[in-house]
Amino acid sequence: MNIRKIFHKLLSIEEALKIVEDNITLKPLGFEEVNLTEAYGRVLAEDVIANIDLPPFDRATMDGYAVKAEETYGAYEDNPVKFRVIGKIEPGEEPKIELNSGEAVEVSTGAPIPIGANAVVMVEYTRRIGDYVFVYKPVGVGENIAQAGSDLMLGETIMRAGEIIGVREIGVLAALGRIKVKVYRKPKVAIISTGNELTKPGTMLSPYKIYDVNTYSISSSVIEDGGIPIIIGVVEDDENEIKSRIMEAMRESDLILISGGTSAGIGDLVYRVLDGMGSPGILVHGLKTKPGKPTVIAIVNGKLIIGLPGWPVSALMIYNLIVKPIIAKLTGRGKPEEWEVKVKIARRVKCERGRANLIPISIITNDEGRYIGYPLIEHSGAIATLKRADGYIVTKDTTEYVEEGEEYNAKLFSKEIKIPDATIIGSHCPALEEIVKNLEGKGYRIKLIPSGSTDGLIAVMNGEADMAGIHILDDKTMKYNTPILEEMKVKNAVLVRGYRRLQGLMVAKGNPKRVNGVEDLLRGDVRMINRNRGSGTRILLDYLLNTIAEKRMEPFEDIKRRIRGYNVEAKTHSSVAIAIKYSRADVGMGIKTVAIQYDLDFIPLKDEEYDFIISKRSLGKRVIKEFINILKSEEFKSLLKSMGMEAQENIGEVIWEG
16 A cells, blocks of 8 residues: 655545545444344344245235125125125234125234135125125225235345434334344544633633533544544643554544643644654644644554644534545445535635635524524634534635625534524623523524623624624713714614513622722722623623723723732633632622522622614515514513512514614
């Protein structure tokens, strides 16, 4: 076999896969027999040939009477043919009765046909009187009878090696009497995550560390693709340790995946370790993709090792494009199962020429049921992208721009991805969560992402969301929401009236720091936790702090710098409350409802208006109409009252249109 080594020559996905196949044989790894109850999702390793006829005997397909068909030919509604009933046969019963002229046998669906009969008259076309039955409609030879072997015939090839066993296949195998089936062995895929910064989930997170994401997202992908993940765990950036864990993985697995440590930086060691471990070593180091450039592929002593990017979204996309096709061959599936939908791109995206751009997208449906793809431009390490992205598109390496309105086949990250009926991005609110629960109880799929009022408004403007909950105070007019919509010249959207909430400072029970107002945040003994930039709560806090700065004749920036924790951010009211509950902070801004939920004390500051900005293109959706109906309902108004909020008089009505 001709061994080719490519080092830091950027290759396309297709070129990289070809190099792999030129250097190692990708085929199933043997077979095993499993019980039928364990066969779902496995890949057949043999052709399945019918060892019996199905059905194995002539049987009735309807309740009725078995007769000689030719004796019914004169039967009509006004001239029925009379037969003497000589017995009855049930399913599973041996047919010991032989039918003679003028006789009939009562049969149930699935019952064997008695000797001498060649048709079944449906019971609906008969009338039974004592030992006789009157037939009012003629039947043809073979009517309402399933002949032996008419479904499957002895010796017929029913399934072929390489087929995935699903519920239908299991039913057929059971019908043939098979309790065991020969399937290809699942490949064992070792998964290693590298990085000094990584910590295993479930353990205490030390300062400047992050939890390991890739081990778990990639292992789930391996399971979905028919493999068995072998979790080796987190390895620090140490050459000897990395080499040791790779050798452990080689003993335990058929394929090794390593995330992180694949680029050519000083702190990234995987490619150096692999290049010195054995022949032929590294075959590919660098893909002509963005992201995913530092991907590395090596073969060491006959074992295929693939180094994936460390960023979670990048790792998943490269896994789908490189690893998934390889696992498909090892499992015997041949080609990977790919889940794609055609999307129309919602906005223009600049691409990097010379590389295939992998662009994560969020997918929603418009009021016509068509899929719209919204590019997510955040860094590929952003966990928010991992949450929002349903899949991704792949551009050509010659593409300069993905134009608005262009159609692409979007590759979904998983078959479990379900396109939501509605996407809501914006300010967090417990009452909104209750509406979402109500809608989900009615069968709607809702994607709810709490990210702040401003982020939600921009998401609606960009078409990434159907609606957003917002509460943005305009410091010039002291009015909520409508002034900012005018200022931002929002188009193709409406503002629907919501409800009032009470904003204030949340503190621990008993208010141990004796916080009385916003000015107390400037005290050196008070630690606060802030809301994220762009949230309505943060905007209100900054307005109040700015008022203090003007009163003291101090720069606003100086005021902010004096507050301990001003730059510590949380995306939801609940996150702020939990930080205070567990003494990670002394105070934070939030709504009264959440303070009550977490048994915290509350210092009221200002009533606010929480409304809903809704894209006009989404107003025709059934789920949005149902949302507005719930908003207007008396049940929801009562719920608001119980949560310490107040329904506006015109709740559910359009109060602004752009």
